[in-house]
Amino acid sequence: MSDLSEIEERAKKAKEKPAKYGSDIDLEKFTTEAPNYPQQDLGNIDLVDEERLLNAGVDITGKERSGSFIQVDGSVLHAVQTQDGIEVMSTRDALETYPWLQEYLWKIVPVDSDKYTASAELAFQNGYFIRALPGAKSKFPVQACLYLKENKISQNVHNIVIAEEGSELHIVTGCATDSPELRALHIGISEFYIKKNAKITFTMIHNWAENIAVRPRSATRIEEGGVFLNNYVCLHPVESLQLYPTAYMAGRGAVSRFNSIVVGYPGCEMDIGSKGVLSAPEARCEMITRAISTGGKTITRGLLVGEVPDIKAHLECRGLILEGDGEILSIPELDGKVAGVDMSHEAAVGKIAQEEVEYLMARGLTEDEAVATIVRGFMHVDITGLPPVLKEQIDHAIELSEKSLL
Amino acid sequence: MDNIGQKVLEVNNLTVTINGNTLLEHIFLEIYEGETLMLFGENGSGKTSLLMTIMGLGPYKIETGSIFFKGKEVTHLPPSERAKMGIGIMFQRPPTIRGLKVREILELIGHNSTDPEELAESLNFGSFLDRDLNLGFSGGEIKRAELLQLLAQKPDLALLDEPESGVDLVSISLVGEAIRKLLEKDVHHRRRKKAGLIISHSGHILDYVEADRGCVLVNKTIWCMGNPHEIIQGIRKQGYKGCLTCQK
Numbered sequence: 001m002s003d004l005s006e007i008e009e010r011a012k013k014a015k016e017k018p019a020k021y022g023s024d025i026d027l028e029k030f031t032t033e034a035p036n037y038p039q040q041d042l043g044n045i046d047l048v049d050e051e052r053l054l055n056a057g058v059d060i061t062g063k064e065r066s067g068s069f070i071q072v073d074g075s076v077l078h079a080v081q082t083q084d085g086i087e088v089m090s091t092r093d094a095l096e097t098y099p100w101l102q103e104y105l106w107k108i109v110p111v112d113s114d115k116y117t118a119s120a121e122l123a124f125q126n127g128y129f130i131r132a133l134p135g136a137k138s139k140f141p142v143q144a145c146l147y148l149k150e151n152k153i154s155q156n157v158h159n160i161v162i163a164e165e166g167s168e169l170h171i172v173t174g175c176a177t178d179s180p181e182l183r184a185l186h187i188g189i190s191e192f193y194i195k196k197n198a199k200i201t202f203t204m205i206h207n208w209a210e211n212i213a214v215r216p217r218s219a220t221r222i223e224e225g226g227v228f229l230n231n232y233v234c235l236h237p238v239e240s241l242q243l244y245p246t247a248y249m250a251g252r253g254a255v256s257r258f259n260s261i262v263v264g265y266p267g268c269e270m271d272i273g274s275k276g277v278l279s280a281p282e283a284r285c286e287m288i289t290r291a292i293s294t295g296g297k298t299i300t301r302g303l304l305v306g307e308v309p310d311i312k313a314h315l316e317c318r319g320l321i322l323e324g325d326g327e328i329l330s331i332p333e334l335d336g337k338v339a340g341v342d343m344s345h346e347a348a349v350g351k352i353a354q355e356e357v358e359y360l361m362a363r364g365l366t367e368d369e370a371v372a373t374i375v376r377g378f379m380h381v382d383i384t385g386l387p388p389v390l391k392e393q394i395d396h397a398i399e400l401s402e403k404s405l406l
Numbered sequence: 407m408d409n410i411g412q413k414v415l416e417v418n419n420l421t422v423t424i425n426g427n428t429l430l431e432h433i434f435l436e437i438y439e440g441e442t443l444m445l446f447g448e449n450g451s452g453k454t455s456l457l458m459t460i461m462g463l464g465p466y467k468i469e470t471g472s473i474f475f476k477g478k479e480v481t482h483l484p485p486s487e488r489a490k491m492g493i494g495i496m497f498q499r500p501p502t503i504r505g506l507k508v509r510e511i512l513e514l515i516g517h518n519s520t521d522p523e524e525l526a527e528s529l530n531f532g533s534f535l536d537r538d539l540n541l542g543f544s545g546g547e548i549k550r551a552e553l554l555q556l557l558a559q560k561p562d563l564a565l566l567d568e569p570e571s572g573v574d575l576v577s578i579s580l581v582g583e584a585i586r587k588l589l590e591k592d593v594h595h596r597r598r599k600k601a602g603l604i605i606s607h608s609g610h611i612l613d614y615v616e617a618d619r620g621c622v623l624v625n626k627t628i629w630c631m632g633n634p635h636e637i638i639q640g641i642r643k644q645g646y647k648g649c650l651t652c653q654k
Binding site: 012153353355356358359360361362363364365366367369370373376377378379380381 | 497538
């Protein structure tokens with residue numbers, strides 16, 4: 001049996017397999033049927049709401065970007081690179097251009113993980129391929145937008161990102177919907193490959209709507225001296241979100257950092273986690289999560305697996321419940337498999353301390369201003385190595401969320 | 407409300423409880439423009455509770471009495487209003503506020519008219535501007551961060567809670583210098599406008615900042631109003647219990 005047919009067979013067998021975490025979504029309620037839209041120049045795209053995109057970190061003008069990718073439902077509207085050494089194209093085009101790319105498909109995200117990975121294979125609807133050639137360094141971030149437009153659409157994308165040896169790649173991915181009332185499902189498979197001494201910073205800003213279910217499935221393989229910086233921001237209501245990206249630190253000195261900032265609203269169900277597998281000496285992994293709840297249930301998970309001596313890993317999760325009926329369940333896990341690992345975690349869930357509010361009021365801030373300042377500070381995570389433009393995007397997303405939070 | 411002249415602070419017959427327990431009883435206190443009043447008292451005597459009540463902070467319940475600031479009653483105003491009117495406080499044990507940088511709080515307090523760099527330079531605190539407020543700060547660093555905020559706020563009445571506690575010898579001179587600046591100690595006393603209420607259990611701060619008057623908080627109320635140096639000398643000889651034999 002060829003690799004391709006074997007993958008398909010495994011996907012078929014997993015068609016009904018529920019995911020380990022998160023509520024089970026009935027895929028029958030969604031369709032992959034949607035109009036086909038032609039490719040367009042960035043400036044002429046009128047199928048998308050520019051403001052919604054901008055709030056998700058995607059600038060339709062393409063200024064200060066090393067490339068842009070926009071997919072609406074199943075149609076790739078735009079895939080253009082603007083810097084030598086940085087490739088941006090649809091996954092379908094990339095598979096045709098580079099037959100070797102098959103070797104990267106479903107290698108670190110098993111196709112039979114659950115019904116969502118199976119669905120992404122059996123009803124594949126493109127996705128993006130972004131690659132930095134050896135030694136290339138992106139001057140600006142590459143932006144990728146996955147946009148939902150059609151009611152009841154199930155958008156099933158498979159993304160491949162490769163940073164070749166010694167390269168550096170910054171990516172901002174914005175996800176948004178065309179209208180707040182839209183009911184839809186997004187399944188996004190992402191496989192990241194970071195070669196020797198390469199670096200990827202990946203910032204994902206989710207700007208979904210109240211009736212959207214989201215099931216990203218992603219994994220990263222980091223070789224010797226490689227660095228992966230993963231930032232995840234979800235500050236707007238979403239019906240159901242479950243993700244659990246995994247980083248495999250496979251080479252000596254490989255580093256990964258996960259920073260997640262999420263807000264759970266009433267009626268939202270969020271199950272946010274990440275896993276780091278450290279299987280080479282001197283590997284490092286850090287996971288930092290900030291979760292705010294104004295209602296609904298938020299689960300934050302973190303699992304660190306130390307497989308060899310001389311690794312260091314830390315997990316930190318802080319939760320803030322702003323309203324009485326919100327719930328945050330924090331589940332940190334450390335799995336040290338040999339002697340000589342250095343792993344730690346800290347988790348705290350609480351409410352805003354009255355002492356902190358009064359402290360700021362004594363400086364002249366009103367009670368509302370004091371609470372807003374504390375919440376803003378809580379969501380602020382020091383992210384080293386992030387290009388200023390990406391930091392601005394995250395700060396902008398936090399600013400926008402403050403009004404709806406307080 | 408009638409204006410009562412040059413008094414900056416007037417506390418009239420203040421009785422304060424917490425969970426039904428009386429902490430302060432029949433407190434009378436007056437502080438004038440340009441004046442620094444030193445309040446002594448042993449640990450747990452209620453000094454901090456008095457400062458917090460004047461600022462409107464904490465779970466304290468005012469059973470009787472009133473607080474006036476510059477002739478206006480503030481007894482039940484929220485702390486933010488009192489701060490805007492010109493009262494500032496230096497906390498002894500301030501909370502840590504994660505994610506809020508020292509630079510940001512200075513800009514918030516100074517309404518962007520304050521240059522955090524310049525201010526921090528005066529307290530040798532420049533390298534702390536981009537640190538989370540009070541996170542991992544030593545005793546001396548906490549005091550300097552507190553004073554920086556007060557210098558940005560420029561209050562007419564500064565309430566200073568044990569400014570010398572937990573501060574090493576190198577930092578204490580910096581702290582003393584900052585308090586002197588805050589209270590306009592280099593301005594001629596007739597032109598000096600800034601007033602201060604400093605609480606201390608050891609009195610060491612008097613080596614760095616001059617005070618005009620002193621008083622003692624014993625048995626939940628104020629005793630021995632007078633020369634601060636004489637009062638602390640008396641306390642050092644006879645202890646705080648000795649104050650009870652003095653005339654109120």
